[in-house]
Amino acid sequence: MHRCSAERALGTVTMIVRGHKxxxxxxxxxxxxxxxxxxxxxxxxxxxxxxxxxxxxxxxQSISGKIFVFPVGKGSTVGxxxxxxxxxxxxxxxxxxxxxxxxxxxxxxIMNDIPMVAGLDxxxxxxxxxxxxxxxxxxxxxxxVFKRGH
Amino acid sequence: xxxxxxxxRMLDGEYGKGAQKALTMLIKYGEAFGAExxxxxxxxxxxSSPLPFVKEMxxxxxxxxxxxxLHAGSAGASHYGQALGLRExxxxxxxxxxxxxxxxxxxxxxxxxxxxAPYLAGNVVRPGSTFSWPGSSGAxxxxxxxxxxxxxxxxxxxxxxxxxxxxxxMLLLRKENRMAQVLVHxxxxxxxxxxxxxxxxxxxxxxxxxxxxxxxxxxxLPKGLPFEKLKALLSPMPVSGATTLCHIVGTxxxxxxxxxxxxxxxxxxxxxxxxxxxxxxxxxxxTAKTADVEVVFFGCPHLxxxxxxxxxxxxxxxxxxxxxxxxxxxxxxVRTLAERMGYVDTIEAAGGIVVTDxxxxxxxxxxxNDAVKTAATNSARAASYQARxxxxxxxxxxxxxxxxxxxGRWGR
Numbered sequence: 001m002h003r004c005s006a007e008r009a010l011g012t013v014t015m016i017v018r019g020h021k022x023x024x025x026x027x028x029x030x031x032x033x034x035x036x037x038x039x040x041x042x043x044x045x046x047x048x049x050x051x052x053x054x055x056x057x058x059x060x061q062s063i064s065g066k067i068f069v070f071p072v073g074k075g076s077t078v079g080x081x082x083x084x085x086x087x088x089x090x091x092x093x094x095x096x097x098x099x100x101x102x103x104x105x106x107x108x109x110i111m112n113d114i115p116m117v118a119g120l121d122x123x124x125x126x127x128x129x130x131x132x133x134x135x136x137x138x139x140x141x142x143x144x145v146f147k148r149g150h
Numbered sequence: 151x152x153x154x155x156x157x158x159r160m161l162d163g164e165y166g167k168g169a170q171k172a173l174t175m176l177i178k179y180g181e182a183f184g185a186e187x188x189x190x191x192x193x194x195x196x197x198s199s200p201l202p203f204v205k206e207m208x209x210x211x212x213x214x215x216x217x218x219x220l221h222a223g224s225a226g227a228s229h230y231g232q233a234l235g236l237r238e239x240x241x242x243x244x245x246x247x248x249x250x251x252x253x254x255x256x257x258x259x260x261x262x263x264x265x266x267a268p269y270l271a272g273n274v275v276r277p278g279s280t281f282s283w284p285g286s287s288g289a290x291x292x293x294x295x296x297x298x299x300x301x302x303x304x305x306x307x308x309x310x311x312x313x314x315x316x317x318x319x320m321l322l323l324r325k326e327n328r329m330a331q332v333l334v335h336x337x338x339x340x341x342x343x344x345x346x347x348x349x350x351x352x353x354x355x356x357x358x359x360x361x362x363x364x365x366x367x368x369x370x371l372p373k374g375l376p377f378e379k380l381k382a383l384l385s386p387m388p389v390s391g392a393t394t395l396c397h398i399v400g401t402x403x404x405x406x407x408x409x410x411x412x413x414x415x416x417x418x419x420x421x422x423x424x425x426x427x428x429x430x431x432x433x434x435x436x437t438a439k440t441a442d443v444e445v446v447f448f449g450c451p452h453l454x455x456x457x458x459x460x461x462x463x464x465x466x467x468x469x470x471x472x473x474x475x476x477x478x479x480x481x482x483x484v485r486t487l488a489e490r491m492g493y494v495d496t497i498e499a500a501g502g503i504v505v506t507d508x509x510x511x512x513x514x515x516x517x518x519n520d521a522v523k524t525a526a527t528n529s530a531r532a533a534s535y536q537a538r539x540x541x542x543x544x545x546x547x548x549x550x551x552x553x554x555x556x557x558g559r560w561g562r
Contacts, residue, residue, distance in 0.1 A: 022182040037362075042538055053538065072363070074392050077284035077304045084200050102363065102392070103321070106182045107304040110175050111203070118182070 013147040017124055019097075022106055024139040025115035027095035031132045031145070032066040034058045035125050039075025040082040040108060049091030067136055068093035069128050073105025080104065080111040087112045095136035097143055099124065117141050151177050152187050160314060166210020172310035179307055180318025189319045192298075193275060194218040194312035195268050195283035196260065197305040198251035205254065207309055213259040215315030219268035220260050221285055221305075222452070222509040223248050226517065228264075230505040234477065240517040260312070264507035265481035267452040269296070272483075277403045280323060282311040286388035287381075287451045287531060293395040295380055297403030299323045302363075302394045322365075322395055328404065329413030330367035330397050332360065337424035342372055346547040347382035351530030352431030353423060357396075358387030360421055367397040367411035375401065378457055385451050386530035435533045438524055438542040438560065445525040446470075446555040448548070449479030450511045450532035455487050457548075458504070462493035464552045465500035471558025475522075476502035479510040502555070511535045526554045 034057050038044075045052050049064025064086070073079065086092050092112055098105060101118035109116035115138035124143075128134065133146040153161065161177075163170045176188055194216045198204060226236050226244030252262055263271040266285045269292070275281050277297030283289045284305045292298040301321045303311070311317045321327055334357055336342060345353075357366060366387070380398065387393035397405035405411035421427075448461060461478060470476045478497060480488070485506045488494050494504050511532040515522055526544035527533050528551050533543045544551075544560040554560050 020182075023178060042535075074363075077286055077289075077302065078197075080304045080306050081197070081200055081203075084203060101182050103179075103183075103302040103307070104304045106179060107175075107307050110178050111304075111306040 015127065015145045015147070017120055017127070017143045017145065019117045019119040019141050019143065021138055021141040022101055022116035022118050023109040023114060025113065026135065026137050027067060027115045028133070028135045029065065029067045029094045031069050031128050031130055031134050032058065032061065032063050033125060033128055033130045034070040036070065037072045037074035038070050038105070039073065040079040040086070041076035043075070044082065044086070046082050046086035046091060047089065049086060063093045064091040066093055067095045067097065067134050069097040069125065071122070071125065072098055072100040073102035073108070075104070077104055080108045083108045083112050095138070097124070097136060117143055151181055151185065157188060157316065168207045168209040168211045169313055172207055172313040173316070175306065175310045176314060176316060176318055180320055183318065183320040185318035185320035187319050188316035189280060189323065190315060191216050191282050191311045191317040192279040193273055193281045194308050195221060195273060195285065195288060196309045196312050197221045197284065198223065198248065198255050198260070201247060201251045203306070204251060204309065207313060208254065208258055211258055211313055214312045216312045217273065218260050218312035219263040219265070219271065219273045220252070220255060221264070222266045223264050223507055225508040225513055228505060228508040230503060230508070233503050234505065235475065235518050235520060236514065237517050237519055240514070263481055263483070265452050266509060267481060270452060270454060270484050271481045280317060282308040282317050284308050286394070287385040290384050290388055290394055290396060291381060293322060294384055294398060294402050295377070302392060328395060329365060329415060330411045331364040331418045332366045332421065333408070333412065333417035333419070334366060334368045334421045334423050336368065336370035337422055339424045340428065345379070346549070347379055348528045348530070348545060348547040348550070349428065350379050350383040351386055351528070352428055352435060354383040355386040355390050355435060355530045355534065356423070356427050356431035357421070358389060358391035358393050360419065361387065361391045361393050363392045364418070365395045365397070366393055367399055367405065367408065367417070369399040369408050371398060371400070373400050376456070378454055381451060382530070386534060389531050389534045432545065435530050436543060436545040437537045438544045440524070441560040442524045443474055443526050443544060443554045443558060443560050444522045445475045445477065446551050447477040447479065447510050447525060447527050447532065448529070448551065449477070450509075450527070450529040453478055453480040453484065455484055455491070458484065458488045458493050459491065460548060461552065462496040464548070465502065466496055468500050468556055470501040470555045474555050474558050476500070476555045477510060478502060478504045479508065480504065480506060482506040515539060515541060526551050526560060
């Protein structure tokens with residue numbers, strides 16, 4: 001279970017969402033949010049960092065250098081190796097935030113030193129929107145989201 | 151995480167840099183799922199790539215501490231790359247990288263089975279034993295048919311376990327997490343006695359999509375099904391979903407009854423699987439719109455000796471259509487047996503090839519000398535993966551696929 005808190009300062013709302021640690025490290029960046037389970041094999045092109053399949057809610061968009069927020073991992077156990085190939089080209093996400101931890105996606109993070117937090121309520125997929133500025137603290141298991149102008 | 155003295159010494163670097171890194175990864179992996187300890191792993195299966203990562207992990211490692219077989223490798227690096235029509239430059243490049251990796255691994259005691267089906271080549275899982283096998287079909291089969299205990303471990307996790315000899319005590323290693331949450335009833339309108347392997351594949355593909363990551367139980371299947379039909383049922387489940395344990399009631403060692411499969415709990419989801427669902431499974435796998443056939447392939451997961459014998463018997467004295475490529479894929483050890491049985495000669499005389507050491511499911515179509523657009527197979531697992539890569543699939547039984555190889559057209 002996570003707890004949300006909001007602070008209002010200078011027109012920016014900061015929300016802190018608590019999950020649990022999957023892989024340590026801090027990252028700041030822009031969110032990219034999907035509502036679909038994800039596999040680095042099949043769903044992702046390591047050469048460009050973009051999401052591939054027809055019918056995927058991020059089709060054609062890049063997750064490279066962003067904070068990738070999605071429900072859960074799925075698919076092939078070769079996923080971490082594909083992410084490794086992407087990392088050599090600088091195409092991995094800066095951090096990952098999942099509703100649920102799943103073994104293959106957890107190993108994507110550990111093998112490739114990607115900060116990762118999981119164990120959040122499903123509503124984070126509605127609260128966080130693509131383009132939001134956010135920070136991920138893998139060690140603390142927390143996510144901060146900055147919403148402007150409200 | 152509570153570490154033993156030996157594990158603490160490993161973490162301190164006493165067993166070398168690679169083992170230290172491997173143990174660190176396993177601790178993080180376990181902590182992400184609330185594991186409190188690392189336990190002995192009885193068998194592992196691993197990959198030999200990416201080479202720089204494998205080198206880093208094996209730094210200072212004398213020998214692996216667990217029986218570890220190696221997974222299928224690149225088609226370009228198999229001895230059959232050019233026979234499969236792959237570009238020579240691609241094969242040369244793949245061979246150079248993979249041979250270096252295999253040399254490195256064999257020196258450390260890895261067994262180069264180069265197969266997705268290490269159970270065909272001496273990697274034996276017993277009821278209650280622990281395993282770490284990437285390759286989602288092998289892990290599912292080991293949990294569900296052999297009664298072993300293992301998780302949906304990815305390649306780096308298993309490599310770390312083979313080096314350290316440990317795996318986190320979590321998820322499916324623990325009895326309380328092995329109960330089924332999804333119960334599938336095979337309905338009485340199904341003609342199960344006539345089910346071929348493609349029917350079972352379509353059934354598994356349908357069930358996997360509903361099950362997601364949950365444990366599944368399938369009730370109502372005939373007792374004493376051959377291993378090959380069970381393999382066909384299970385192997386597509388982690389392709390349409392992420393099934394890692396499927397209790398086949400009456401077959402799975404820990405599930406003699408529905409109640410035991412469910413742990414005497416009420417299932418979260420109940421699925422009635424009848425002819426309508428079977429048809430849906432078939433329709434989602436058969437994507438070709440024409441009767442064209444360019445490739446016919448068998449062996450995902452790798453063929454057993456019985457399957458190769460069956461194919462050879464149907465090809466005896468016959469010849470494939472000129473424009474069709476007929477590929478069979480298996481482990482090297484199984485091919486050796488097939489040679490001794492005369493099966494390979496029969497298949498080659500019919501124009502087919504028996505390929506080893508590689509994964510036909512992940513075949514590099516983009517590296518072929520001549521492009522291919524359609525393929526026929528009896529593997530639901532391969533059908534789904536290849537369809538995602540733009541290959542139009544003719545999905546059918548052994549008999550239908552062999553018929554297509556001989557006539558050069560798909561007949562329904």
